[in-house]
Amino acid sequence: MTQNIAILGASGYTGAELIRLIATHPSMQIKALSGERKAGQSMASVFPHLRHLDLPDLVKIDEIDFTDIDLAFCALPHKTSQEVITNLPRDLKIVDLSADFRLRDPEAYAKWYGNAHSAVEIQREAVYGLTEFYRDEIAGARLVAGTGCNAATGQFMLRPLISAGVIGLDDIILDLKCAVSGAGRSLKENLLHAELSEGTNAYAVGGTHRHLGEFDQEFSALAGRAVRIQFTPHLIPANRGILATGYVSGDAQVIHDTLVKQYADEPFIEVLPFGETPSTHHVRGSNFCHIGVTGDRIEGRAIVVAALDNLTKGSSGQALQNANLMLDLPEAAGLMLAPCFP
The missing domain is CATH 3.40.50.720 (NAD(P)-binding Rossmann-like Domain)
Known part of the structure; x- marks a missing residue:
């Protein structure tokens, strides 16, 4: 039908x-x-x-x-x-x-x-x-x-870790790069080619980005207590794609294993082998999200990276x-x- x-x-x-x-x-x-x-x-x-x-x-x-x-x-x-x-x-x-x-x-x-x-x-x-x-x-x-596209990217990488209790809740740092199509099709001076190309910039710095409302709502509900992450988005001179890098406290191998278990049967979420990190090139125009985990040189900390196409x-x-x-x-x-x- x-x-x-x-x-x-x-x-x-x-x-x-x-x-x-x-x-x-x-x-x-x-x-x-x-x-x-x-x-x-x-x-x-x-x-x-x-x-x-x-x-x-x-x-x-x-x-x-x-x-x-x-x-x-x-x-x-x-x-x-x-x-x-x-x-x-x-x-x-x-x-x-x-x-x-x-x-x-x-x-x-x-x-x-x-x-x-x-x-x-x-x-x-x-x-x-x-x-x-x-x-x-x-x-x-x-x-x-x-x-929100930024909110989705951050949640795919962090939700399972908060639910499983394998990361600290008070020192989550999320650094995110988003392509220009995330700002829509309306004409804006800062999105003109001469203003945007050959550079990048942070925006909504210091906790003013609207997608923080979604992070607050969802992460706090999962944890049963207030969770406030540090989140800084950056505008990059690309048409499509989001690359989010999360810095968290916890055992990197346990974090990887938790994500693998969570997404084992999901058709659109791919957790890469431990130590590999994703690229926006490899998800462009698709409904896939790739997630990678690696250990940090600082003991007890890990780096989680996720990539997806913001429009898809x-x-x-x-x-x-x-x-x-x-x-x-x-x-x-x-x-x-x-x-x-x-």
């Missing part, structure tokens, strides 16, 4: 990535695409790399008939998403790629995003979309909130993985594309 899909916000990077993935999906058909500022245009004119696909033209959201839509992906900006989802049919399954429903506490949302949440009742029903750890809840959900496993691929569960389809359907190398 074919599932009819709508993508709201299809003119952005994550919307285009969803189309690329769903194009190979055996059980999904794209029936509607929205793009408020580009309504009336074809997808071929907005994203020429998709011109080989037979796709509906972009329309405004209020022009979409949701009667026959089984699931909608909301690839809309933060704050806009909650306003739109409030007015969608209550029986429609939704995967939201924005930050609007990731945090369970409305006060935490207001703290990290600077405005009160306008859909608190819907916020309470949302399931956090880190598939490998919320699989059962996602399968029965109406609304799934996709994680960090966003649209994860969203499709969740949608498969929500529609009772094979979880890996449409997602086994090999990474693009070099």
